[in-house]
Amino acid sequence: MYYSILHKTRFRYSAPISESLTETRMRPLSEGFQRCLKFNLTTSPNATIHHYQDAYANAVQHFDIPGQHRQLTITAEAIVAFTEPPRLPRSLSPEAWNLLDDLVAEQDVWDFLAPSHFARPSPLLNTLAEQLDVRRRGDPLSLLFEIAGRMYRTFAYAPQTTSVDSPIDQALANRKGVCQDFAHIMIALVRPLGIPCRYVSGYLFHRAEDHDRSESDATHAWVEALLPGLGWIGFDPTNNLLARDRHIRVAVGRDYADVPPTKGVHRGRAESTLEVGVKVLPTEVLNIPDTDLLPPVPAPTVAEIELEQQQQQQQQQ
Known part of the structure; x- marks a missing residue:
C-alpha cells in the first residue's frame, strides 16, 4: 500500500512581525512496516530548511524567517509505502x-x-x-x-x-x-x-x-x-x-508535548491564528491539489493597512 500525503499549515498574524523561528515534525518515519519514500517541505515566505533527529529518532525540520511578514505557510508533501504487517493474536499467555x-x-x-x-x-x-x-x-x-x-x-x-x-x-x-x-x-x-x-x-x-x-x-x-x-x-x-496499514506514523514521544507538528516563536506584537489542512490519498493520486485545503485569506482592512504603515514608520525612525 502506498499513500500520498499533503499537509498544509498557515499562521496568520494580526500585525506584521519581524521574525519567526519554527520547528516541524512532519516527515513520516521509516521503520517497521512503513517507509517514507519521498518528503518535501516548503515555506512561504521562502526559508532554508535545516534538519536534525531528536532523542526519540523523529525527523525534525527547522527554519528562520527574518524578514517582515504577516503570514507563514508551511507545505509538507510525502509518499509512504507500507508492507502488510502480520496478523496479531487476540491474546497472549498469562505468563x-x-x-x-x-x-x-x-x-x-x-x-x-x-x-x-x-x-x-x-x-x-x-x-x-x-x-x-x-x-x-x-x-x-x-x-x-x-x-x-x-x-x-x-x-x-x-x-x-x-x-x-x-x-x-x-x-x-x-x-x-x-x-x-x-x-x-x-x-x-x-x-x-x-x-x-x-x-x-x-x-x-x-x-x-x-x-x-x-x-x-x-x-x-x-x-x-x-x-x-x-x-x-x-x-x-x-x-x-x-x-495497521491505514495509520501513518510521523513522530513518537511521551505525549503531545514531544511531537507537535509545528511549534515556534515570533518577534513582534501580534496575535497568531492557525489553520491546518490535511489530505491522505492512495498514490494513484500523486499530485494532490491544495487549493481547497485552507480557507482563502481575506484582504486586509483599511485599519490594518494604516496600522502596518504606522509600525513601519516607527521602525524606520
Missing part, C-alpha cells in the same frame, strides 16, 4: 506479564513508564480506572484491546471541546474530546500497569466504509504499547482500531 517485566528490565523504556506532561494521574483518572477495571489481569494484549474498546464506548468524539494544551481532566470530566485526549488518557491508564506506552502523532487514511470517528482533514494520534514477542503495537482508542 506474558512476567515476560513483560523481564523485557522492561532489559530495555531503556523509563520515559514511557513514568508520568509525563499530559499523561499523568488525577482523581478523575483513578475513577475511570476503577470503572474500566484497569488492573493486571488476563494477559497484557487482551487487556489493551479491552481498555481501548471500553474507552471508545465511554467517550464521545467532539472536536473543539478541548485544545492542544488541555489537561486530560477536561475530557475526563465531560467524557468527550478528540484523538489527542483519548491517547493521553489511555497512556495514563496503562503506564501504571508496567506496560511501556508512547504517544504517536501521524495521519489516518479514511475510507467511507470504515466509519472512522476522527476527522479526515486533520492529523491523528494514537498509542503504542511495548509487548513481549510483539514489539511496539498501536492501539487507536478514538476509532477502536489496531494501528
Whole structure:
C-alpha cells in the first residue's frame, strides 16, 4: 500500500512581525512496516530548511524567517509505502506479564513508564480506572484491546471541546474530546500497569466504509504499547482500531508535548491564528491539489493597512 500525503499549515498574524523561528515534525518515519519514500517541505515566505533527529529518532525540520511578514505557510508533501504487517493474536499467555517485566528490565523504556506532561494521574483518572477495571489481569494484549474498546464506548468524539494544551481532566470530566485526549488518557491508564506506552502523532487514511470517528482533514494520534514477542503495537482508542496499514506514523514521544507538528516563536506584537489542512490519498493520486485545503485569506482592512504603515514608520525612525 502506498499513500500520498499533503499537509498544509498557515499562521496568520494580526500585525506584521519581524521574525519567526519554527520547528516541524512532519516527515513520516521509516521503520517497521512503513517507509517514507519521498518528503518535501516548503515555506512561504521562502526559508532554508535545516534538519536534525531528536532523542526519540523523529525527523525534525527547522527554519528562520527574518524578514517582515504577516503570514507563514508551511507545505509538507510525502509518499509512504507500507508492507502488510502480520496478523496479531487476540491474546497472549498469562505468563506474558512476567515476560513483560523481564523485557522492561532489559530495555531503556523509563520515559514511557513514568508520568509525563499530559499523561499523568488525577482523581478523575483513578475513577475511570476503577470503572474500566484497569488492573493486571488476563494477559497484557487482551487487556489493551479491552481498555481501548471500553474507552471508545465511554467517550464521545467532539472536536473543539478541548485544545492542544488541555489537561486530560477536561475530557475526563465531560467524557468527550478528540484523538489527542483519548491517547493521553489511555497512556495514563496503562503506564501504571508496567506496560511501556508512547504517544504517536501521524495521519489516518479514511475510507467511507470504515466509519472512522476522527476527522479526515486533520492529523491523528494514537498509542503504542511495548509487548513481549510483539514489539511496539498501536492501539487507536478514538476509532477502536489496531494501528495497521491505514495509520501513518510521523513522530513518537511521551505525549503531545514531544511531537507537535509545528511549534515556534515570533518577534513582534501580534496575535497568531492557525489553520491546518490535511489530505491522505492512495498514490494513484500523486499530485494532490491544495487549493481547497485552507480557507482563502481575506484582504486586509483599511485599519490594518494604516496600522502596518504606522509600525513601519516607527521602525524606520
